[in-house]
Amino acid sequence: KVGETVLFLHSQANRDTRIHLIGGHGDLVWTGGSFDDVPTTNRETWAIAGGEAGAALYTFQQPGLYAYVNHNLIEAIMLGAAAHVSVEGEWNNDLMEQVEEPGPIK
Template sequence: GMVPWHVVSGMHGTVMVLPRDGLKDGDGKPLHYDRIFYVGENDFYVPKDEKGKYKTYETLGESYADTTEAMRKLIPTHVVFEGSVGSLTGKNALTAKVGETVMIVHSEANRDTRPHLIGGHGDYVWETGKFTNPPQKDLETWFVARRLGGRGALYFPRARCVRLRQPQSDRG
């Protein structure tokens, strides 16, 4: 059907429903945050010709059969955040003021992924997005399972300089 084709073409997102009484740490104490950032990890399956070069099409619809064949192998040609290389760097970097509390929600629709923070850690992490479960603490890398709707959420009590490692892909 069309749903997998849309997903591997980057047309997916996430809906996060927080507990009615808010997030809590492992001891049941309320957690506060000033802002939430959403980071969507996208993998694309761009068809290649017999020489290994990327194919081009006049319309998106013309690519359907070839893209469907490429996605069945589940080996992405491109893996990026927010749909493009560098989308969360430079003028598009996610920023916070010193002292602000930030939560990051991370999603990936097709593959298992392991977001990794460079220069910091998630003080509280809900790998599967089950916010009524006690969070894990102090993780630099965490697991987000494919197709299970899992979401990683991070909570930082103090803003600090951190970078989220760019996913690896075959950039052909």
């Protein structure tokens, strides 16, 4: 739901990954795998090295379908390095004005 904060955990066995949340960002991001570290803030994309883990917090501001992807989009699309989060709630025009209802591409 809009307004909920979600913790994303990412563990990568052997390949470097560049995480991107399409439609959102990382409010707080820990790339080194320890919550004892000071997080970076407001990240569009963040790197997780092979053999490491990281975490990110994001509070959803708008409803919609968000894609959590490896920013190497070939891996995201062709190899399935993507996840989707469906967020329900009311659209907030104060954040972004929606000029037309979403619909099929013509």
